[in-house]
Amino acid sequence: MLQKLSLYVANICAAEDSAQIDTVLARAVQDLNFVSYNLSCGKLNPQDFMTDPDLTSWTTHELEAYDRDRWGRRDPLLQRLEGREPAAHTWCSTDWLETPYHDYSEYVHGVGIGGGVTVPLASSTGRFNAMTLLTLTPEISGDQLAATQILANVAQSRLAATGLLHAGTGSSAAAFRTLSNRQREILHWAAMGKSNAEIAVIMDQTKRGIDYHISEITRKLG
Known part of the structure; x- marks a missing residue:
């Protein structure tokens, strides 16, 4: 996995625009056995994370449906981001069945998603930066989690370095240096x-x- 991850990191670093970064991320996500990803940086509130992503493999129809059905107000993952929890974390679709977010669990499970990873990213402005990845199975290995953290930070850094992001992601971009x-x-x-x-x-x-x-x-x- 390390060799493939190194290749993806190198390709992201060499990317000249967001389309190239998206292409590399889509391949990396697939190789890590995830089915989709969403990367959002510099957002004023967590809801913008899903409605206005910087890079995503979600279709326009999927994003519009999420917004139309107002899942942003009932998404426990966004609530967790709003709480400014810094650590990357894994989750499965059944985590909230016995909570006030049970309808979200049913929604995620209903579309075939078993679980995922959410990776909060550094921000020097207090805005919301994160990457989330979805998988069909609830089991996520430690290697998968570590790889997603590296990819998320590298992608954000490259977007910032190429001037494709809002201000405030410099702390992540500095990692390359x-x-x-x-x-x-x-x-x-x-x-x-x-x-x-x-x-x-x-x-x-x-x-x-x-x-x-x-x-x-x-x-x-x-």
Whole structure:
């Protein structure tokens, strides 16, 4: 998974516009066994997260139906964003059956969604930034969760770097600048499909050293 993730990260970093970023994210989401994603940044309120996304694989019809049926006022995931909970979290469609949000559980389950991941993103302006991904099954692995956090932060950073986002996402974009030249080279070779052992030979480093840098890259970008 790490090699594929590195390739997607490299492709997002090389993207020149939002359409290219969307194409990479759509492929990455599919490879991670999610069926759709929604990335929204710089929103004044959580409801705008679903009605005016910056990037999404949802169709216009799906977005309009969500807005028309006023799910934004009854969506527990948006309520959680409004609470400013910073940690990424997984959820399944049955989580709210015994709560006031039971109708949302029934709605999500009715359209075949088993669960998902919501990744809040850094904002220096107090606006709402997050990415959410949906899956057909309720089981989400730790690797999937870690990968979504990296993809979300990298995508937001690239959108900010290319001037395609509202102001206020600079803290995430700055993550790229924390990578050393060596770490950027390691990321390049990983994106080319090289294993850690192969990268160690290419760069005349120990495998243990490459393993360390890979973990640091994951930490900085995630």
